[in-house]
Amino acid sequence: ALAEKGNYRHFMEKEIHEQPEVIARTLTHYVDPFRLVVRPFESIDFKQYDRILIVACGTAGYAGQVAGYWIEQIAGMPVRNEVASEFRYRDPAVSKRDLALFISQSGETADTLAAMRFCKDRGLTTAVVVNAAHSTMAREADIALPTLAGPEIGVASTKAFTCQLAALAMIAINAGRARGHIDANREKELVTGLLEAPRDVSKALEMEDEAKRIAGELTQSRSVLYLGRGVYYPLAQEGALKLKEISYLHAEAYAAGELKHGPIALIEENLPVVVVAPHDHLWDKTMSTMQEVAARGARVILVTDSAGLAACDVKREDVILLPDCAPIASPIVAAVAIQLLAYHAAVYKGTDVDQPRNLAKSVTVE
Numbered sequence: 300a301l302a303e304k305g306n307y308r309h310f311m312e313k314e315i316h317e318q319p320e321v322i323a324r325t326l327t328h329y330v331d332p333f334r335l336v337v338r339p340f341e342s343i344d345f346k347q348y349d350r351i352l353i354v355a356c357g358t359a360g361y362a363g364q365v366a367g368y369w370i371e372q373i374a375g376m377p378v379r380n381e382v383a384s385e386f387r388y389r390d391p392a393v394s395k396r397d398l399a400l401f402i403s404q405s406g407e408t409a410d411t412l413a414a415m416r417f418c419k420d421r422g423l424t425t426a427v428v429v430n431a432a433h434s435t436m437a438r439e440a441d442i443a444l445p446t447l448a449g450p451e452i453g454v455a456s457t458k459a460f461t462c463q464l465a466a467l468a469m470i471a472i473n474a475g476r477a478r479g480h481i482d483a484n485r486e487k488e489l490v491t492g493l494l495e496a497p498r499d500v501s502k503a504l505e506m507e508d509e510a511k512r513i514a515g516e517l518t519q520s521r522s523v524l525y526l527g528r529g530v531y532y533p534l535a536q537e538g539a540l541k542l543k544e545i546s547y548l549h550a551e552a553y554a555a556g557e558l559k560h561g562p563i564a565l566i567e568e569n570l571p572v573v574v575v576a577p578h579d580h581l582w583d584k585t586m587s588t589m590q591e592v593a594a595r596g597a598r599v600i601l602v603t604d605s606a607g608l609a610a611c612d613v614k615r616e617d618v619i620l621l622p623d624c625a626p627i628a629s630p631i632v633a634a635v636a637i638q639l640l641a642y643h644a645a646v647y648k649g650t651d652v653d654q655p656r657n658l659a660k661s662v663t664v665e
């Protein structure tokens with residue numbers, strides 16, 4: 300069936316708003332809602348592997364980076380994140396005790412597919428988190444782990460990204476249980492937190508007007524800096540990518556702790572700095588970074604939750620207040636804020652939101 304925009308102005312806007320529903324659908328695929336456990340993957344024995352190699356491109360790669368933090372924390376299993384185009388050409392050292400995990404919305408991205416074939420040739424087990432169920436990667440991987448986002452038409456990925464995060468969280472929990480790194484209570488807590496994500500995302504969508512106002516101001520600048528730590532570092536990168544892709548504003552993301560190693564030289568009066576920082580164990584660190592940029596006149600746009608807001612004593616220009624949610628759901632919820640900022644910045648600038656210049660939805664040739 301041909302996808303329809305319905306009452307929305309762009310597919311991207313529609314796809315942002317579909318997230319509560321498609322995240323719920325994806326979670327339901329993996330969770331036993333009565334026992335509050337993740338259904339085991341019959342085909343993967345996580346004890347058999349020493350490491351997970353995660354390979355992808357673009358937005359899928361940022362989902363993979365979040366998963367890297369999760370898998371190390373929840374399963375105590377080493378992860379290596381790879382950009383497919385680098386991985387495939389450098390004759391990487393891999394082992395049969397690596398589980399090779401690919402992430403792709405389309406299942407057709409040339410570099411990711413080539414990386415998968417390379418791993419297959421080397422005898423590795425290959426798994427793919429994939430949205431297009433009948434794609435080449437879904438067919439060729441040993442194990443296909445679906446995201447149920449439905450067709451994504453907007454070139455800038457939104458709902459596919461949050462569904463990838465949902466599926467990847469399921470992998471982390473499964474690995475954690477299989478390796479005895481988490482107990483049944485912890486699993487239940489994680490699953491319960493994730494099952495609330497669709498509702499949390501709906502609440503996050505309620506701050507759209509605020510995001511729209513802030514987006515309007517972003518378009519007055521030539522450049523925007525995004526900062527985050529831990530799981531929010533890939534979110535900052537995804538935020539900068541979204542903004543570049545569709546609004547054509549220059550944006551750059553840094554791990555907050557790296558600021559002092561260079562990018563702080565860029566901070567000048569009124570430079571917008573989007574700080575993605577729901578409250579967590581790294582909060583104090585992120586706040587001191589925020590202090591440094593604010594002291595140099597940057598316009599801090601803080602994406603946080605109520606605990607972060609209460610703990611923040613740095614001068615900030617604007618706040619996007621996210622609903623309180625479980626830590627495991629928080630990157631999924633924070634994604635909504637950065638999507639809305641980019642979307643509305645693009646609408647202000649009058650760009651072709653669904654088909655930005657020079658970009659393709661899936662890059663099937665090099």
Ligand code: G6P
Pocket residue numbers: 356357358359402403404405406407408411454455456658659660661662
């Ligand atoms: C293109 C798209 C991105 C996407 C990337 C990877 O660059 O514009 O939105 O993240 O390809 O695509 P895939 O289909 O492999 O997830």
